[in-house]
Amino acid sequence: KAGVTQTPRYLIKTRGQQVTLSCSPISGHRSVSWYQQTPGQGLQFLFEYFSETQRNKGNFPGRFSGRQFSNSRSEMNVSTLELGDSALYLCASSPSGRTDDNEQFFGPGTRLTVL
Amino acid sequence: AQKITQTQPGMFVQEKEAVTLDCTYDTSDPSYGLFWYKQPSSGEMIFLIYQGSYDQQNATEGRYSLNFQKARKSANLVISASQLGDSAMYFCAMRGFGTGGFKTIFGAGTRLFVKA
Numbered sequence: 001k002a003g004v005t006q007t008p009r010y011l012i013k014t015r016g017q018q019v020t021l022s023c024s025p026i027s028g029h030r031s032v033s034w035y036q037q038t039p040g041q042g043l044q045f046l047f048e049y050f051s052e053t054q055r056n057k058g059n060f061p062g063r064f065s066g067r068q069f070s071n072s073r074s075e076m077n078v079s080t081l082e083l084g085d086s087a088l089y090l091c092a093s094s095p096s097g098r099t100d101d102n103e104q105f106f107g108p109g110t111r112l113t114v115l
Numbered sequence: 116a117q118k119i120t121q122t123q124p125g126m127f128v129q130e131k132e133a134v135t136l137d138c139t140y141d142t143s144d145p146s147y148g149l150f151w152y153k154q155p156s157s158g159e160m161i162f163l164i165y166q167g168s169y170d171q172q173n174a175t176e177g178r179y180s181l182n183f184q185k186a187r188k189s190a191n192l193v194i195s196a197s198q199l200g201d202s203a204m205y206f207c208a209m210r211g212f213g214t215g216g217f218k219t220i221f222g223a224g225t226r227l228f229v230k231a
Contacts, residue, residue, distance in 0.1 A: 031217075033218070033219065035221075042221060042223050042224065043206065043221040045218050045219065045220065048216070048217065048218060055216045055217065056216035056217060056218045058218070088158055090160060092160075092219070097210075097217050098217055099144070099146045099147050099148050099167075099168070099210050099211060099212060099217065100146065100148065100167055101148065101210070102148065102165040102167065103162075103165075104150060104162065104165075104210070104219065105162055106152070106159065106160035106161075106162070108157075108158070108159045109158050109159065109160075111158070
């Protein structure tokens with residue numbers, strides 16, 4: 001079974017630009033969650049999608065958005081980039097995203113640098 | 116509110132010895148799942164082990180075992196026979212049904228150093 005894939009792996013942008021990151025979950029997994037990881041804030045939950053619907057959202061500004069397609073692939077978008085958006089963005093997939101899911105696997109991450 | 120606490124920012128262990136990484140959690144949910152992940156310097160998050168809140172037995176996966184004490188709300192990771200490749204950051208995580216729906220929260224992590 002192929003793992004979670006994220007593209008691109010590395011990205012360099014400048015302030016004010018926008019960026020789109022992509023995540024393909026494990027086949028059969030319908031829940032995709034996104035996280036931002038920074039040295040100062042650790043791992044912070046961005047949002048979770050299930051069956052093309054955003055089920056939950058973390059405390060991030062509206063510049064951060066996402067969507068999920070019918071094949072469970074997900075994208076997240078960050079508009080008007082700020083220096084503080086530089087981070088490792090991780091996506092995780094699980095079968096249903098419920099508490100009894102015993103599988104939650106992460107992709108390799110996209111390292112975003114904002115100059 | 117849901118919370119995960121890892122009180123050990125860094126730990127040292129001698130190769131081939133066992134080590135315990137601490138994790139306590141706080142939740143009012145009757146049902147939740149607990150995870151441990153390993154993050155090497157490459158940045159990938161590697162799933163190690165899962166424990167469901169209703170599981171009667173402690174989870175084990177190879178050299179990893181989870182010491183689950185529900186009444187104390189602790190879910191410590193035990194790594195037996197440490198190897199040099201175990202040097203990494205370790206995160207404890209909990210999935211519960213908080214405000215707004217299901218989500219997973221993470222502790223601050225413990226950096227493990229394995230000495231030869």
